[in-house]
Amino acid sequence: MKIPVKHDFPLTEIRRYLEPGPIVLVSSRWKDETNVMVMGWHMMLGFSPARFGCYILDGNHSFELIRRSRECVINLPTADMVDTVVGIGNCSGSDRIDKFAKFGLTAQPGRYVDAPLIAECHANFECKLDDDRQIDEYGLFIWEVVKAHVAPSPKRPETLHYRGDAEFMKSGGYISRRSKFKPQNL
């Protein structure tokens, strides 16, 4: 897998990558343990501060790493990484597997978090836990995204969107309606 060059990206514009609903890889680190999990249940919750919510089942090995460290990185894989995504989904961190080594992924240091960025992904979003009050009842983590790293090319990466039943939808073509939008609604 190739490693795209990434640039800083404005936090107010990260919805471009997250709002369409792609599968993401969540990397975490707590003490001497690092893990990666696959996640499809997430949403934007604000532009500024850039807020993001996600659901993590407490049965996931990453759950405690993320809850205790109060940090994570949301990494955006592209469609060519589908077998890596499936492989990560199939193995639990409780087996103490080094998923970076097993799947040939490159860990890069973040600016504000200890959890590693996955270099092969198109984008990486460093997150700090903003609110833990919905975790026990709903498995819902509310994050502030504090740093975004995005590859400027391709402008529209092919992303994976999970439908359940082992089936991924890929992102397709696009439609622009700029002339029809009210400016305040863009």
Added chain:
Amino acid sequence: MKIPVKHDFPLTEIRRYLEPGPIVLVSSRWKDETNVMVMGWHMMLGFSPARFGCYILDGNHSFELIRRSRECVINLPTADMVDTVVGIGNCSGSDRIDKFAKFGLTAQPGRYVDAPLIAECHANFECKLDDDRQIDEYGLFIWEVVKAHVAPSPKRPETLHYRGDAEFMKSGGYISRRSKFKPQNL
């Protein structure tokens, strides 16, 4: 626009339509007022009960209708409805426009909610408010989906996914990895 025939659909499987992150139309009714809004910030929160979270800005005219009625319908438009979606996004319910009439949409009665289903959409999910405690701080409504109506054909409708900046991504092809998934991860 044609009106697809829809069947009851298992609530435990609605993630098929919602997890990939499409733009949806939210219909609501409170007393004598009915409205429709466009929404892109949402997520699955559980299979059984079928829970769903969404963000609604309090500046939307629908906000109070939805909060007071504690009900809504999540309607899934297909890509051929893009100009209807843009048109609805451009006009506010505060103008007291009948959006069903203006956009040639057909209101159908729900089974469990007073808010109307949009017949032209591929799927309709009737929702009852499960938790209102995150509304004031985060604009986050947590719903239980109580009834799902889905057109059985096409099996993979072309959906719209918003990127901001007046640009929609359309759903594209699909990848199945059934043979590679652990059964418990499907």
